[in-house]
Amino acid sequence: MSTDVNVKMDAIPGLDPNAMPLQVKDLHVEFRTRNGIAHAVNGVSFDLQPGETRAILGESGCGKSVTAQAIMGILDTPPGFVTGGEILYRGVDLLKLPEAQRRKVRANKIAMIFQDALSALNPVFTVGFQLGELFRKHRGMSRKDAKARSIELLDLVKIPAARQRVNEYPHQFSGGMRQRVMIAMALALDPEVLIADEPTTALDVTVQAQIMALLAELQRERNMSLVLITHDMGVVADVADRISVMYAGRVIEEAPVNDIYASPAHPYTKGLLESIPRLDLKGQELSAIKGLPPVLTNIPRGCAFNPRCRYAQDVCRHDPPVPLYQVSSARTAACHFWKEVKGDE
Numbered sequence: 001m002s003t004d005v006n007v008k009m010d011a012i013p014g015l016d017p018n019a020m021p022l023q024v025k026d027l028h029v030e031f032r033t034r035n036g037i038a039h040a041v042n043g044v045s046f047d048l049q050p051g052e053t054r055a056i057l058g059e060s061g062c063g064k065s066v067t068a069q070a071i072m073g074i075l076d077t078p079p080g081f082v083t084g085g086e087i088l089y090r091g092v093d094l095l096k097l098p099e100a101q102r103r104k105v106r107a108n109k110i111a112m113i114f115q116d117a118l119s120a121l122n123p124v125f126t127v128g129f130q131l132g133e134l135f136r137k138h139r140g141m142s143r144k145d146a147k148a149r150s151i152e153l154l155d156l157v158k159i160p161a162a163r164q165r166v167n168e169y170p171h172q173f174s175g176g177m178r179q180r181v182m183i184a185m186a187l188a189l190d191p192e193v194l195i196a197d198e199p200t201t202a203l204d205v206t207v208q209a210q211i212m213a214l215l216a217e218l219q220r221e222r223n224m225s226l227v228l229i230t231h232d233m234g235v236v237a238d239v240a241d242r243i244s245v246m247y248a249g250r251v252i253e254e255a256p257v258n259d260i261y262a263s264p265a266h267p268y269t270k271g272l273l274e275s276i277p278r279l280d281l282k283g284q285e286l287s288a289i290k291g292l293p294p295v296l297t298n299i300p301r302g303c304a305f306n307p308r309c310r311y312a313q314d315v316c317r318h319d320p321p322v323p324l325y326q327v328s329s330a331r332t333a334a335c336h337f338w339k340e341v342k343g344d345e
């Protein structure tokens with residue numbers, strides 16, 4: 001579906017159609033809480049080519065959703081503040097844009113599917129009304145046209161009997177169908193970048209697979225860039241091009257998906273891979289990573305992962321933080337012992 005009303009993005013100076021749809025550079029976010037400053041995002045960088053899928057992976061609390069919220073400009077402020085870095089859309093730093101222009105980019109170019117579909121939909125309006133509102137508000141469509149467009153979108157996300165279901169309320173949809181509605185809403189204005197934050201966590205396994213397949217199909221058709229946030233390493237294997245693994249608010253390994261699966265270079269990534277349940281090892285205990293991620297008000301010195309790491313030595317326990325080592329031309333890892341971890345030594 002193409003945008004039929006030309007969106008006036010030319011009012012934003014410096015937009016470069018040849019620049020990448022999204023580039024995050026050295027992003028820092030902190031939460032100023034009663035218990036101290038929680039360092040939720042500590043220098044996250046990644047970029048996204050057109051049509052590319054970037055998975056952001058990591059345990060609960062490592063800063064995945066906060067990164068997404070910062071990109072979308074929907075951080076809970078206060079207590080959350082972006083304290084450094086850049087978020088570039090086609091070469092323009094969104095953090096420096098006036099709010100009105102930023103809102104325009106957010107509405108039209110960068111869309112997000114939230115972790116919790118049920119609370120993102122309004123229970124008192126029909127699904128058709130909520131979809132239609134996007135077209136009425138942002139595209140100036142009539143009620144009739146907006147409804148026709150909404151039905152098309154429900155069809156697109158493969159909701160059966162779209163013509164009838166467009167008049168139903170969110171609670172009348174199953175979890176999987178609701179997530180399809182969320183995808184429809186995210187795609188309504190034809191974004192270039194879609195951020196999907198754990199789009200399938202609340203769903204059962206077969207429905208998860210269907211939703212992931214649908215997302216992948218829609219992305220391919222539209223050459224859309226996708227940021228897929230998940231803590232499930234199993235989910236990303238089939239769909240992602242590149243992976244950023246996060247730990248305590250940092251990207252600790254960044255690589256093409258196949259490289260990571262073949263030979264992880266950070267002990268944390270290795271641990272995540274070993275925790276994927278394997279059907280051929282029935283009954284065998286999972287070698288999940290021991291211990292818990294740090295509290296973000298008190299991140300360990302040196303490498304944040306050192307207390308849980310079987311490779312850790314003295315150098316990992318002291319400042320300065322571990323630099324990002326260039327493992328190959330296409331990948332980096334924040335581990336002094338990456339060669340050993342990878343099995344190169």
Ligand SMILES: Nc1ncnc2c1ncn2[C@@H]1O[C@H](COP(=O)(O)OP(=O)(O)OP(=O)(O)O)[C@@H](O)[C@H]1O
Nearest residue numbers: 031038040059060061062063064065066076079296
């Ligand atoms: N509203 C808030 N107030 C204070 N601290 C917050 C708030 N939101 C997030 N944080 C802090 O940021 C950290 C990262 O949260 P985030 O939601 O990004 O985790 P996540 O990686 O998305 O985890 P999950 O897999 O559970 O969704 C939290 O552990 C918490 O310390």
Ligand SMILES: [Mg+2]
Nearest residue numbers: 064065066115
């Ligand atoms: Mg989250």
